Amino acid sequence: MSKKITIKIDGKPVEVEAGSYLLAAIESLGIEVPAACRYPFLPPRPVCKLCSVEVSLSGGEAKIVESCSYECVEGMDVRTNTPAVLEARKKALANMVNRCAENNLLKDIAGQMGIADEIKFGKELCTCIYCKLCIRVCDELVGANALSFKKGKVKEEEGESTPIVLDESKCILCGACAEVCPTNHLRIEEEHDRKLVHHDMELGPNSAISLSFRQAVPNVPRIHAEDCIHFRLGGCRVCSEVCPKDCIHYDDQDVIEEFEVGTIITATGFQDFDPTPMKQYGYGKLPNVISALEFEKMNNAASPTNGRIVLEDGTEPRAIAILHCIGSRDENYHPYCSRVCCMYAAKFAHLVKEKTTAEVYQCYIDMRCFGKGYEEFYKRILDEGVTVIRGKAAEVIPARYHREEEGKLLVCVEDTLISKFREIPVDMVVLCTALEAHDNASEFGRKLNISTGADGWFIEAHPKLGPVSTTTDGVFLAGVCQSPKDIPDTVAQAGAAAAQAMKLMNVGEVQMDGAYAEIHQEFCSGCKICNGLCPYNAITFEEDKKVSYVNPALCKACGTCVAACPSGAIEARHFTDEQIYAQIEGILS
Amino acid sequence: MAKPKLAVYWAASCGGCDIAILDIENKILDVADFFDLVFWPCAADFKYKDVEAMEDNSITLTLFNGAIRNDENYEIAKLLRKKSVVLCAFGSCASEGCIPGLANMFDKQGIIDYAYKQSPSTVNPDGITPQTKVKVPEGEITIPAMWNTVWTLPQTVDVDYIVPGCPPQSNQIAAVVEAVIDILKNGKELPPKGTVLGASEKTCCDECPRERNVKKIRKFVRPQEIKIDSKICLMEQGLICCGPATRAGCGAKCVTAGIPCRGCYGLPAHVRDAGAKMISAVASVIDATDPEEIQRIVDTIPDPMGTFYRFSMAESMLRRKQTT
């Protein structure tokens, strides 16, 4: 710990750490000092000189110093309010005011100093006060060295608008300069909230370190290394400076932990169908065409719009189309019904009606309101004035008939109930995208020895009698990873899976079926033909004995290896060759 | 004490088995010394009537090679069975039909027509075909009638033991002879009836020195089509090696030399149809899922029947091709 010393500020003795900066000590007494060129994460460098105070050391002569960067020494006597101090500050302020356009920062400081009437801004158009913070933050904190002051005067008559020169090849677009600029002269231009800082976080909190979303588990922020200045250039580390609990460890690496478990519940869910390839709906190209999950995120109270339903320009929509079955019930994409879309679409319509005055059009193939209270909910949105159109939307195009339609969208759909082709003008389109199996589902399934069907969902042991178990004992399924379903069904299946797992764990051992394949190793010649055939990975090769082995706990008695073994060394218990021959002979006799 | 009596006979065979017996080198002297050779048409002049004159069960051991494909083969098989204490199906033809057994892919008439009329090398302007009887000035001569189907020895008469191989390897023959002498000399008990002598319970792969891996085959090839790797399992190189479905005993001679096992050592101990076993093994390791692709790969298998049933056609569950 550093040494404590005592200094005097406006006559009052104050205990401070030797070598600390004077401005902090002054402010700790509640004395206001104007300051325009400081930033908490940069070492002080006197540029603006607004923070001037009078200091005399051990009874010596008083002199004017910049308090932000002046170190405290034992016995110093500080005056913050003498005429000389005021004069110095006025001079400093006038210096800045003369060089820039009118701005609130300097006006506020003038007000604070009680000289609001005395200042006169220059004729310049830009509000840069030459505090150098942006340049310093880019050099010293970010390490990109992308900014510098222009040499010579800003030639406004030649269209120049700023004394700051940006080397675009060096800028990493971190935004730190805009963050520190005290007059908002430097800005990072963002589109409405869809501007990404991190690609995962569209419509979410945008920062290199953040909570993924409010309810995230575990509920701790994480750093997106792709966006973090520290991981990109080695500088910054601001978050670790501000974290009071020392939780930020830049050296942390992903670790792979291994657990021994007896049962596994697979609940890996789904991925959202990407509608970009369905060019007819303009997703990713037309403004305000968004996916259902994006709409869901926007509606979240913790979203950047605070749960408000708005267009990209921040205004409220007047008409919204909700298009069902995008990628579902479609031979070109997924032939199956995603099951939850009709009902969440109804929920969306209800939310729109609740939060806005917009018209809602729902284009559907069939309205599948299959669950408890669902049909009633559907009736309710009809009462709320939602327009439902039976017909799958064919296309979304920009509306261009009239000038006032600029930016609007036209949904083209055949209303099959009245056999009429309709073009509905809206300003937002929500695509009810299919739930689809993760791209890597089958690869993941192989790790667990469970298989996926043609549509990618994991296959249950039996569609009616074994809906939560799999063909691998001890591995269970819950939720959408098995097939599309809503939350109530997911929760029910998860409960059943948990119960099944508990049952096994309680007993502590598993009972095996008596039927399994057995390799009579005395006849196995180690040809390895069976190796690699078992769909359940039950066969291993015992290098020491040069023969193969079937793990009976994994074997499902499918018989593949039994048929393949050319030595006849593998016997399917309860389905032996002798039994089968006897049956054939019995039939033929 | 009188010496034990030994008989060796050839039915439908190439004669290779008889040569193989002579090939056991100085052990043949032990044989001559220990046994009283009573019948061996290939090596010495004996007549059937000499055998007919013997008392039943008077021959201690008969090594019978050759398949049964005509009246004569069958008559002598029955005769030797009656006269012998121990009847041994010796070699592949006797025990499983071997190359003669491939005749079961055709019928008798078809074979005669081809051999005497259609084959490119046949010159037979008078269209003469074999007859079972022919009149000559001295009287009528008969020759044994050829059968429509080739049978194995165990399919026609009761057989005690089997010595596999085409032909059985000389070291194995020597070992069998030695064991028989030992049993007879020292009054030991005979092995259980049906035992396969001079071979092991495992398959050729067990004796094969080649390194093997999980097999994934996308194309079958014949030995002349590729440069064969000398270390790796031949099957993995796309060659159809019948080693995995062939009884071990030969010492893996072919595969060691780089030629795929043809299967002459016969059925493994626990297999009922070697050809079918090979087919299901080969089918299991074809590395494709698309039916057309699979068909394309299967089409690269040369001569499937001759490859998978080269030695075992007659004794297989198929036994013969259905001809009308």
Ligand SMILES: Cc1cc2nc3c(=O)[nH]c(=O)nc-3n(C[C@H](O)[C@H](O)[C@H](O)COP(=O)(O)OP(=O)(O)OC[C@H]3O[C@@H](n4cnc5c(N)ncnc54)[C@H](O)[C@@H]3O)c2cc1C
């Ligand atoms: C736009 C939209 C709106 C919906 N609205 C409703 C609604 O209002 N009411 C309703 O009942 N249902 C609704 N649903 C359906 C609901 O989302 C699903 O029923 C529910 O999410 C299924 O839960 P789950 O746990 O099976 O899968 P998910 O919610 O997908 O959860 C799976 C989890 O597993 C994780 N994971 C994946 N792979 C791995 C791995 N290899 N290792 C570790 N973790 C992994 C994923 O990150 C994810 O967190 C809606 C669906 C959509 C798309």
Ligand code: SF4
């Ligand atoms: S955005 Fe970042 S890197 Fe670019 S100039 Fe500003 S501080 Fe420097």
Ligand code: SF4
């Ligand atoms: S080090 Fe921390 S504060 Fe700096 S950019 Fe990275 S996450 Fe943000």
Ligand code: SF4
């Ligand atoms: S019977 Fe089927 S599950 Fe069992 S080891 Fe053989 S291939 Fe695997």
Ligand code: SF4
């Ligand atoms: S296929 Fe049969 S002989 Fe070959 S390694 Fe497997 S069990 Fe052994």
Ligand code: SF4
């Ligand atoms: S398949 Fe043939 S080459 Fe391969 S290990 Fe068996 S005997 Fe040897």
Ligand code: FES
């Ligand atoms: S705040 Fe001290 S010089 Fe700018």
